[in-house]
Amino acid sequence: MMHAEHLIAQAREGDTAAQGKLVQAWYKRIYNFTFKFFYDHDMAMEVSQKTFIAMHRNLGALNDTARFKSWLYTIAVNCCREELRKKKNSRAVSLHDFRPGEAEESYRWEVSAERNENPENLLRQSELADLLQTCLMQLSEEQREVVIMKEYEGLKFREIAEALQISENTVKSRMYYGLEALKHMLERKRITKETIGYEL
Amino acid sequence: MNYKPDEATLVSFLYGELSGEELRQVEEYLQKNPDERKRLEEWSFTRSTLSSLADKEVIAPPIFLEGSPRTTPFWKESYFRLPLGIAASFLFMIVTAKIMGLSLRYSGNELRIGFGATESKQEVPAVTREQVGEMINQSLQQNNHVLQASWNEDRTMLQKSIQKNLASASGKIDKLVKTASSANQEQVKRFVNQMQNENLKLMKDYMQLSATGQKEYIESLLVDFSKYLQEQRKQDIQLFQAKVNSVESNTNQFKQETEQILTSLIANTGTTNQRRN
Numbered sequence: 001m002m003h004a005e006h007l008i009a010q011a012r013e014g015d016t017a018a019q020g021k022l023v024q025a026w027y028k029r030i031y032n033f034t035f036k037f038f039y040d041h042d043m044a045m046e047v048s049q050k051t052f053i054a055m056h057r058n059l060g061a062l063n064d065t066a067r068f069k070s071w072l073y074t075i076a077v078n079c080c081r082e083e084l085r086k087k088k089n090s091r092a093v094s095l096h097d098f099r100p101g102e103a104e105e106s107y108r109w110e111v112s113a114e115r116n117e118n119p120e121n122l123l124r125q126s127e128l129a130d131l132l133q134t135c136l137m138q139l140s141e142e143q144r145e146v147v148i149m150k151e152y153e154g155l156k157f158r159e160i161a162e163a164l165q166i167s168e169n170t171v172k173s174r175m176y177y178g179l180e181a182l183k184h185m186l187e188r189k190r191i192t193k194e195t196i197g198y199e200l
Numbered sequence: 201m202n203y204k205p206d207e208a209t210l211v212s213f214l215y216g217e218l219s220g221e222e223l224r225q226v227e228e229y230l231q232k233n234p235d236e237r238k239r240l241e242e243w244s245f246t247r248s249t250l251s252s253l254a255d256k257e258v259i260a261p262p263i264f265l266e267g268s269p270r271t272t273p274f275w276k277e278s279y280f281r282l283p284l285g286i287a288a289s290f291l292f293m294i295v296t297a298k299i300m301g302l303s304l305r306y307s308g309n310e311l312r313i314g315f316g317a318t319e320s321k322q323e324v325p326a327v328t329r330e331q332v333g334e335m336i337n338q339s340l341q342q343n344n345h346v347l348q349a350s351w352n353e354d355r356t357m358l359q360k361s362i363q364k365n366l367a368s369a370s371g372k373i374d375k376l377v378k379t380a381s382s383a384n385q386e387q388v389k390r391f392v393n394q395m396q397n398e399n400l401k402l403m404k405d406y407m408q409l410s411a412t413g414q415k416e417y418i419e420s421l422l423v424d425f426s427k428y429l430q431e432q433r434k435q436d437i438q439l440f441q442a443k444v445n446s447v448e449s450n451t452n453q454f455k456q457e458t459e460q461i462l463t464s465l466i467a468n469t470g471t472t473n474q475r476r477n
Binding site for chain 1 (some may be wrong): 207208210211212214215217242243245246247249250251252253254255256257258260261
């Protein structure tokens with residue numbers, strides 16, 4: 001932790017090597033956050049890059065290095081919202097919006113994970129991941145931000161509140177309704193303990 | 201004690217972010233309320249299902265970061281550059297106008313732009329409305345005269361042409377009538393005879409041709425008819441023969457039956473006589 005704070009302090013002072021290390025350390029987290037938010041690789045890459053460029057420009061304004069994590073997520077969320085606004089205003093439809101049919105999703109097989117893994121399990125996990133991502137996309141923008149930050153990024157409610165610049169109670173309320181909505185969506189899709197319990 | 205945790209407290213409990221007295225109270229509440237406990241268990245299941253969505257592996261692309269952010273000088277800022285540009289454009293226009301001797305003049309709804317020394321233009325007196333009317337009338341009268349003269353000339357030329365054509369046509373007709381009347385009666389008779397002969401010959405040929413055709417047709421018709429008759433006769437004979445055969449067989453059968461009946465009658469009469477005796 002001390003090491004991380006030292007790195008952030010160095011980066012704040014304009015050390016490009018330290019800034020590079022920060023990017024390397026946080027890129028995966030920010031990419032995965034934006035990917036789950038958009039469910040689009042290209043958008044996630046673009047927003048991640050914008051986030052780190054904004055981080056570089058504004059790092060000097062960060063007073064408390066201990067709040068770097070929530071500060072970085074604030075930038076990421078703002079970039080996500082900006083992209084979402086642009087996407088809503090633009091009439092163009094991305095080819096990624098047309099989800100391929102199951103038979104066409106051959107790329108799943110191309111992403112070879114472990115050779116020893118059971119292909120049937122791999123397919124099930126991949127289908128479940130797709131389904132969960134679809135459920136996340138059905139949440140409202142505000143609920144989605146909170147759910148991803150809490151469930152996948154492991155932020156505390158206080159950190160989420162700081163990142164989104166809202167009260168902790170509002171964060172918890174959004175989480176509550178987000179979880180309820182997800183629960184109902186999973187029930188509608190017959191994802192219960194009995195049906196997939198053995199896979200988890 | 202009717203403690204009931206709110207949404208925020210339940211969510212905090214679910215994520216293990218409660219401590220102390222509050223945690224104890226929620227635990228007690230859940231022990232007493234199995235429905236709420238079940239709900240939390242369902243949320244836990246939802247959370248564990250969500251954890252199936254794993255992170256994607258990604259390699260950070262090279263992001264080229266500048267050194268310390270540079271401070272741009274004030275003359276490069278947009279708020280300074282725009283007015284400076286406008287002022288420079290005005291200055292350039294003024295200097296160019298001075299060098300080229302540009303002069304602008306506006307008088308009587310007229311804007312004049314000139315370069316160098318400008319000449320004052322003589323004002324041409326305007327034409328009055330009456331003069332314009334007179335000019336139009338004169339022009340119209342002249343046009344009428346010219347048109348009238350042109351019509352007269354065309355009419356005389358047309359009359360001359362018609363007279364000339366009539367004269368030449370009547371001469372030709374007279375000539376044709378004279379030629380026709382000069383032909384004598386003998387020539388007419390000869391022509392008529394020739395026509396009659398040709399007609400006669402044509403009629404003969406036609407009749408001959410027609411007679412031959414009719415003869416051939418009748419011959420073929422007769423042949424066909426005789427064949428038909430022959431065939432019919434053959435069929436009649438066959439039919440007749442079949443009938444005769446049938447009658448013959450019937451007669452034979454009748455004969456046999458009669459014989460049988462007679463035999464049985466005789467036999468019956470013999471036996472009755474014997475019984476009587």
